[in-house]
Amino acid sequence: MLMETSSAATGNDAEIVTLFERLALEAGRAILAVYGKDFAVEIKGDSSPVTEADRLAETIILAGLRARFPQIACVAEEEVAGGLVSAVAGDMFVLVDPLDGTREFVSRNPDFTVNIALVRGGVPVAGVVHAPARGVLWGGAGGRAWRLDDATGERRDIRVRPRPASPVILASRSHRTPETEEFLSRHKGCETRAVGSSLKFCMIAEGEADIYPRHGRTMEWDTAAGDAVLRAAGGMTRTLDGAPLTYGKCGGADGDWANPHFIASGAEGVGPIE
Numbered sequence: 001m002l003m004e005t006s007s008a009a010t011g012n013d014a015e016i017v018t019l020f021e022r023l024a025l026e027a028g029r030a031i032l033a034v035y036g037k038d039f040a041v042e043i044k045g046d047s048s049p050v051t052e053a054d055r056l057a058e059t060i061i062l063a064g065l066r067a068r069f070p071q072i073a074c075v076a077e078e079e080v081a082g083g084l085v086s087a088v089a090g091d092m093f094v095l096v097d098p099l100d101g102t103r104e105f106v107s108r109n110p111d112f113t114v115n116i117a118l119v120r121g122g123v124p125v126a127g128v129v130h131a132p133a134r135g136v137l138w139g140g141a142g143g144r145a146w147r148l149d150d151a152t153g154e155r156r157d158i159r160v161r162p163r164p165a166s167p168v169i170l171a172s173r174s175h176r177t178p179e180t181e182e183f184l185s186r187h188k189g190c191e192t193r194a195v196g197s198s199l200k201f202c203m204i205a206e207g208e209a210d211i212y213p214r215h216g217r218t219m220e221w222d223t224a225a226g227d228a229v230l231r232a233a234g235g236m237t238r239t240l241d242g243a244p245l246t247y248g249k250c251g252g253a254d255g256d257w258a259n260p261h262f263i264a265s266g267a268e269g270v271g272p273i274e
Contacts, residue, residue, distance in 0.1 A: 013118065013126045016069070017141045020116040020128040023064040025150060027057035027114045028132030031099060035133065041106055044081050049102045054078055057098035057114060065094060065116075072118075075257065077221045085256070088248065091121045095247065097221035101197030110134055111196030117224035122246035127228030129198050138202040140232025145205050158206035160234040163269025166190050167210035170200040179215030179261070201226025204266045205233035212264040220247050220257045230264055237264040 034053035041049050058078045065074050073086040076096035086093075094116065099105060101112035110133035117127035118141075126141035135150040138158070148155045168191045171180055184192055195203065200212040201223070224247055227237045237245040239260050250256045 013141045016118055017126040017128060017139055019064065019068055020118075020126070021130075021137060021139060021148070023061045024114045024116055024128045024130035024137060026064070027060045027098060028130045028150075030056045030060055031105075031112075031114070032132050035105065035108075046081075049106055050078065050081070051099070051102060051105065053105065054099040054102060058096060061096050061098055061114075061116060065096075069094075075221065077219065080257065085250075088250065091248075093119055093248070095119060095124075095221045095224040097198075097219075097225070100222055101199075104196040109196060111199055113197045113199060113226075115198055115221065115225035117221075117228045119224060119247040122248050123244075124224045124228035124231065124247060126232075127225035129202050129225045129229055131197075131199060131202075138205065138226075138229045140205070140229035143232055145229050145233035147202075147206055158233055160205060160230070160266030161207035161210070162267045163210045163265070165269075167269070168193060168208070170195050170203060170209050170212040172196070172200075172214070172216070177216045180213060183213045183215065198222065198226035201230045201237075201264055204235055204264060205230045207266070210266050210269075214259075214263070215261045218259045218262075220249065220259060223259060223262075227264070230266075233266075235264065235266045237262050 031053045039051050041051055044050050055078055058076050062074055062076055073088045073093040074096060075086055075093060097115040099112055100115050105112040114130040117124045128137055128139045130137040137148040137150060139146050145158050146155055147158050166189055169187060170193050203209040204212060230237060239245055239262050245262050
């Protein structure tokens with residue numbers, strides 16, 4: 001029975017991403033309920049903040065995923081922080097970041113997101129990124145990416161744009177490094193925007209920006225959903241040696257689930273990327 005269920009899940013990414021959408025929107029509503037009141041901020045062992053909203057959103061998402069697809073392992077940020085890591089057997093699993101951009105959330109900046117992604121064979125093949133404070137959800141699967149307006153229900157397809165001669169470069173709002181500053185200094189003629197969380201991937205996916213260099217530590221749950229949307233929209237995320245960023249790096253030299261530095265980009269064009 002498990003084999004039949006697993007096979008069905010593997011062949012139906014559309015069903016899975018539909019569930020991702022529903023759970024992300026539900027988690028987003030719970031996050032906004034916390035956002036609208038006073039809340040405590042704790043500091044985890046890695047010096048990152050965590051709030052009631054992070055934990056509540058993760059509980060909602062994991063309960064929904066495990067009820068519908070109990071055979072698919074889920075790796076979620078707050079569970080991992082608490083020492084609970086699901087065994088990942090086979091080449092398919094789900095990555096969950098219930099509140100990406102907690103620093104933005106704490107600062108009352110709307111650049112925070114809910115991220116859920118399906119990984120198969122090291123590739124993020126389906127994912128959703130929901131920005132609750134902005135009322136927008138981005139999704140991607142099967143070579144198609146879209147943007148959903150939470151209030152109106154309007155859905156439209158999105159696609160990366162050809163890279164212009166002066167591309168728009170996105171940089172992290174909360175995690176700038178000397179390497180990032182050096183990258184930006186080599187492209188002084190380009191517009192640079194500071195944006196929080198996985199919104200950067202989505203802005204490239206819908207043609208509002210072109211390049212996102214990340215020379216700093218990230219975890220797989222930080223990037224997988226946005227990366228899935230970007231790839232479905234025609235873009236790509238590559239490590240600094242040019243290889244596609246892969247997922248499932250537990251047990252790596254940089255620590256379990258840690259990403260190397262990378263550059264996310266839209267379509268090829270005349271503008272610089274190096």
